[in-house]
Amino acid sequence: MKKSEKFNAAIDLFDRANAEDPNREIFEGKEYAKELLYAQRMTDRLAIFSPDTDEALQLAVRCQHIRRWEIPRDQYDMNRVGYLKWRNDLKVFHAEKAGEIMHEVGYDDQIIEAVKFLLLKKQLKKNDLTQKLEDVICLVFLEYYFEKFSEKYSEDKMIDILRKTWKKMSSKGQEAALELDYSDHSKALITKALA
Template sequence: MNTKFEQAIALIDEKNAQDLNREISNGESIPKELLYSQRMTECLLDYMPTASEALQIAARAQHICRWEIPRNDYPMTKAGYMNWRNDLKKLHGTIAGEILESVGYEADFVERVQFLMSKKSFKKDPDSQTLEDVVCLVFLQHYFEAFASKHDDEKLIDIVQKTWNKMSDAAHKKAMTLTYSEDSFKLIEKALS
């Protein structure tokens, strides 16, 4: 690991490997947020092979240490959800910033990664939009089926529509090439009609 980039990715992975929550992938039990971060990188590089270093780090650190702020610590309301999400963004940005500073990145670069992770201007900033696209594509590819099994069609249609509205046209095209179950594909089509 000679480069700052490689060191930063290794430290992000080291943090996410501490997640006690596990998921099975290809028959192997993997820390949940480590798997998520790997899926984010894989999707980003497939979707945009020329992604900048800052964007690659922002994608890898998107959910860094997410388990430290459990959803059930907040009221099960829309306001509670938004407060949880905002606190997570601050946590992710802080931890990523500390890692990047520790391996020698300049303040401007650290701020750029934190800005991307905040996704504040994703409709105006191309890299922020790409990160949002990747978040949505990873959800659709890896998490939608499990999510769909826990919710009724009305809720799912609403979620698909909200997800779709965050995505660029390029991401819409990519999303339609992903593999879905027959039921999920029908539901997605219904949501988009």
């Protein structure tokens, strides 16, 4: 399906914004801006998980972490309350940034609000597109970030994280998660978490 000029312009500006991330990640021998690589992984996973999906979801997936580094976690209390406040502030920040870029390339208010609705994770478990976004987020986390994450935390903490991740996913998302390629260490944690 041919993408509109507006869509391509928005994706380009999302990517340019994320290319400014000072945090770097090496993947398959190449260095990337961390949030740009994340955005590309999100789009790639959506294409596998739900190839014929809504334009608003395709846009939301690409900008879900837009300029995330501008609101660092360490600016908040290092406890559950601080974490939840940080996550909520990020959602609002991402929705606003995405809306500004979409407005700039000529999208109307209706689709801008649809993308913001998704980025704010409204009606999770009730809205099909919000749920698909959450499934893609969880799948990308499990595929690319879980293993490294598990090196930093205790087994009990990782099992708790896995159970919370699993709960957020649809049954289709859970099925897709079980088909991912994991290390033996990650497989063992997942088996324990789901037991």
